[in-house]
Amino acid sequence: MWLYEKKLQYPVRVSVCNPRLAKFLIEQYGGADGELSAALRYLNQRYTIPDKVIGLLTDIGTEEFAHLEMIATMVYKLTKDATPEEMKQAGLGDHYANHDGALFYHDAAGNNWTASYIQAKGDPIADLYEDIAAEEKARATYQWLINMSDDPFLNESLSFLREREIVHSQRFREAVELIKDSNTGKKIF
Amino acid sequence: MANKPLPDDYYQRLEEIQKIDFTLVELNLYLDTHPQDLEAIKQYNTFTKKAKELRQMFEERYGPMIHFGHSYSTHPWAWIESPWPWQV
Amino acid sequence: MDTSFRKSFEPFISRFDPCKPIPVKYYETPPQLYLGFQPEGLEQFSPAEALKHGTLWPALYAPYSNPYRHDGK
Numbered sequence: 001m002w003l004y005e006k007k008l009q010y011p012v013r014v015s016v017c018n019p020r021l022a023k024f025l026i027e028q029y030g031g032a033d034g035e036l037s038a039a040l041r042y043l044n045q046r047y048t049i050p051d052k053v054i055g056l057l058t059d060i061g062t063e064e065f066a067h068l069e070m071i072a073t074m075v076y077k078l079t080k081d082a083t084p085e086e087m088k089q090a091g092l093g094d095h096y097a098n099h100d101g102a103l104f105y106h107d108a109a110g111n112n113w114t115a116s117y118i119q120a121k122g123d124p125i126a127d128l129y130e131d132i133a134a135e136e137k138a139r140a141t142y143q144w145l146i147n148m149s150d151d152p153f154l155n156e157s158l159s160f161l162r163e164r165e166i167v168h169s170q171r172f173r174e175a176v177e178l179i180k181d182s183n184t185g186k187k188i189f
Numbered sequence: 190m191a192n193k194p195l196p197d198d199y200y201q202r203l204e205e206i207q208k209i210d211f212t213l214v215e216l217n218l219y220l221d222t223h224p225q226d227l228e229a230i231k232q233y234n235t236f237t238k239k240a241k242e243l244r245q246m247f248e249e250r251y252g253p254m255i256h257f258g259h260s261y262s263t264h265p266w267a268w269i270e271s272p273w274p275w276q277v
Numbered sequence: 278m279d280t281s282f283r284k285s286f287e288p289f290i291s292r293f294d295p296c297k298p299i300p301v302k303y304y305e306t307p308p309q310l311y312l313g314f315q316p317e318g319l320e321q322f323s324p325a326e327a328l329k330h331g332t333l334w335p336a337l338y339a340p341y342s343n344p345y346r347h348d349g350k
Contacts, residue, residue, distance in 0.1 A: 006254045008274045009211065010328065011204055056221040063214060073275035143305065147343040162341055163331025167218065170309040170337055174222040177314050208324040215333035219315065226317050236324075 002062070009066040010160045013153040014077040019090035021149055022078035023108060028145070028161075029071045030105030030113040033137040039064035041118040041134060045127045048120070053128075053175040060168050067161055072103055074154060124179050131172045139165035195277060202247045203277075209240045280311045282339045303344040308337050 028034040042061035046054050079087070079101055087096040094110055105113035121127055142162035149155055216233045223229065244254055252267040253260030262268060284306055290298045319336050327333040330340075 003255055003257060003259060006274055007203060007206065007210075009207065009214070011200070011207060012275075053221075056218065059214075059217055059221055063218075069274065076275050139305075139307070143341055146341060147345070159341065160328075160331040163338065166307050166309050166339060167215070167332050167334075167337055170312060170315065171218050171222055173309060174314050178222060204328075208328045211328045212324040212333055215327060219333075223315070223317065228318065 002065075008070055008073060009063070010070060010157060012070055012073045012077070012157045014074060015151045015153045017078065017080070017082060017086075018151065019079045019082045019087055019092055021151060021154065022075045023091050023095070024145055024148055025071060025074050025078070025108075026103075026106065027108040027141060028138070029068065029075060029103065031107035031141070032117040033134060033141055034107070034113075035064050035068035035071055035138075036105055036113060037117045038134060038138065039068060040115075041120070042131065044118070045120045045131070048122050049124055049127060050179050052178055053124075056171055056175055057131075060171065063164070063168075067164065070157060070161065074157060075103055078154075125176065128172055128176050128179070132169055132176075135165045135169035135172065139169070195272070199251055200277075202243070202250070206240065206243045206247060209236055209243060212236055213240060278311070280308075282307050283344065299345065305339070305341065307339040312336060 030036055039061050042057045042064065046057035046061065049057055079092070082090070082101070084096055087093060087101075095104070095106075098104075107113075119127075119130055121130070139162055142158050142165065146155055146158050146162070149158065213233065213236050216229055216236065220226065220229055220233060248254055248260055252270055253262055256268055260268075282305060283303055285301050285303045287301055290300065315334075315336075319334050321327070321333050322330055322335060322338075330338050332338050
């Protein structure tokens with residue numbers, strides 16, 4: 001089972017009410033390479049991955065939910081108290097018509113989240129290579145978001161999340177080495 | 190507590206927990222692929238103790254952080270009280 | 278091997294390109310591409326620095342800023 005803890009992984013701060021940025025950030029909420037995809041991908045693949053890397057998939061998958069909550073917090077703060085007119089001006093009129101100020105799992109272009117964003121092939125190498133690619137794609141998305149954001153506080157949170165993709169990618173790369181060869185786990189690739 | 194601003198002390202204590210907990214996340218992921226690293230395990234156990242202490246002090250002031258029997262409650266039931274993490 | 282974290286290339290520029298050309302394009306090649314299986318006992322950040330940097334290990338830290346902006350933001 002899982003436990004909920006009443007705290008964010010990182011202290012998210014946002015400088016100004018800016019619904020337009022929220023429209024872009026939602027990419028990492030319900031987009032193909034977003035945090036929801038990541039969490040569901042790893043926590044689903046773990047049932048059939050070799051035992052020695054189940055712990056890693058469980059832990060990274062769990063951390064992804066903490067990142068999902070960070071993105072939600074950013075979107076929530078950026079749009080909180082925005083008027084319908086401000087939402088419209090921010091390009092969020094389509095979102096507002098369906099959801100008011102509620103969050104929803106779609107990407108920046110409004111496409112609803114779908115399970116076809118993720119895969120569980122049952123082949124450990126195929127799955128771990130997908131996971132590495134997913135981390136690199138998420139890292140790239142954070143870079144493009146940082147390029148578009150001029151909110152210094154928000155960029156601190158986005159930089160934190162981008163760095164987490166680097167660390168996760170590193171661990172998945174190590175996981176590949178662990179299952180490639182079953183001995184000590186100390187090897188150079 | 191709905192509309193009472195939180196004191197600086199809340200944010201400071203919370204951030205102290207976030208620092209230690211983050212170090213624990215990092216050591217945990219590292220140990221998932223380096224299960225034999227004794228020094229890292231010792232460090233993990235030391236930080237775990239520290240995290241428990243900080244969490245206990247925070248909870249005495251600001252209420253339970255974890256549900257389902259992992260934190261004690263005052264009366265009335267404290268878990269449902271605002272603020273939630275995305276609100277602060 | 279060039280283990281710096283930012284690389285660049287210069288795409289062909291046609292005299293018929295409608296937008297103002299960006300002569301140099303950049304891409305990131307962060308440390309996980311070079312570290313290999315992480316050795317034991319690597320230097321660590323303090324807990325406060327680790328949270329700020331997003332990692333406990335300086336060897337995995339690779340900050341990012343917009344390469345097309347020159348005011349450092």
